Amino acid sequence: GTITVLNGPNLNLLGTREPGLYGTATLADVEELCHRTAAGLGHRVEFHQTNHEGVLVDQVQAARGSAGVVVNAAGLTHTSVALRDALATVPGPVVEVHLTNVHAREPFRHTSYVSGVADAVIAGCGPDGYAYAVRHVAALCSSLCS
Ligand code: DQA
Numbered sequence: 223g224t225i226t227v228l229n230g231p232n233l234n235l236l237g238t239r240e241p242g243l244y245g246t247a248t249l250a251d252v253e254e255l256c257h258r259t260a261a262g263l264g265h266r267v268e269f270h271q272t273n274h275e276g277v278l279v280d281q282v283q284a285a286r287g288s289a290g291v292v293v294n295a296a297g298l299t300h301t302s303v304a305l306r307d308a309l310a311t312v313p314g315p316v317v318e319v320h321l322t323n324v325h326a327r328e329p330f331r332h333t334s335y336v337s338g339v340a341d342a343v344i345a346g347c348g349p350d351g352y353a354y355a356v357r358h359v360a361a362l363c364s365s366l367c368s
């Protein structure tokens with residue numbers, strides 16, 4: 223099936239944005255990793271990034287029919303009830319991913335509105351976290367959505 227991978231604000235700048243924190247891989251590199259990982263498991267990936275909360279909500283709603291959702295909501299993780307409410311309507315597995323270990327950072331990053339509606343949370347693994355997340359969605363939906 224199709225696994226939807228969604229990315230929130232400022233992740234378009236990955237590779238040049240605070241590279242000491244987020245590394246030098248670009249979002250295109252992350253997308254390529256997701257495609258490769260999904261293909262190896264017999265799935266495909268639809269990959270999106272937006273800087274706009276409402277657009278992210280639209281993208282979650284559009285993904286309700288997909289095999290599952292991987293989401294790095296970036297800054298919206300810590301602020302968006304609307305995003306959480308949208309993710310709560312996704313019937314398939316939802317995996318939250320963060321490049322950095324948000325729990326080792328500023329206190330305002332320790333709260334996630336997404337985690338309560340996610341099946342799993344991956345933080346601090348860098349771009350590899352996306353591959354783990356794709357693998358986990360594929361594992362959770364293996365019997366239902368090949
Ligand atoms: C992030 C962590 C968030 O706190 C931050 O706002 C981001 C990126 C991560 O991938 O580590 O933009 O989601």
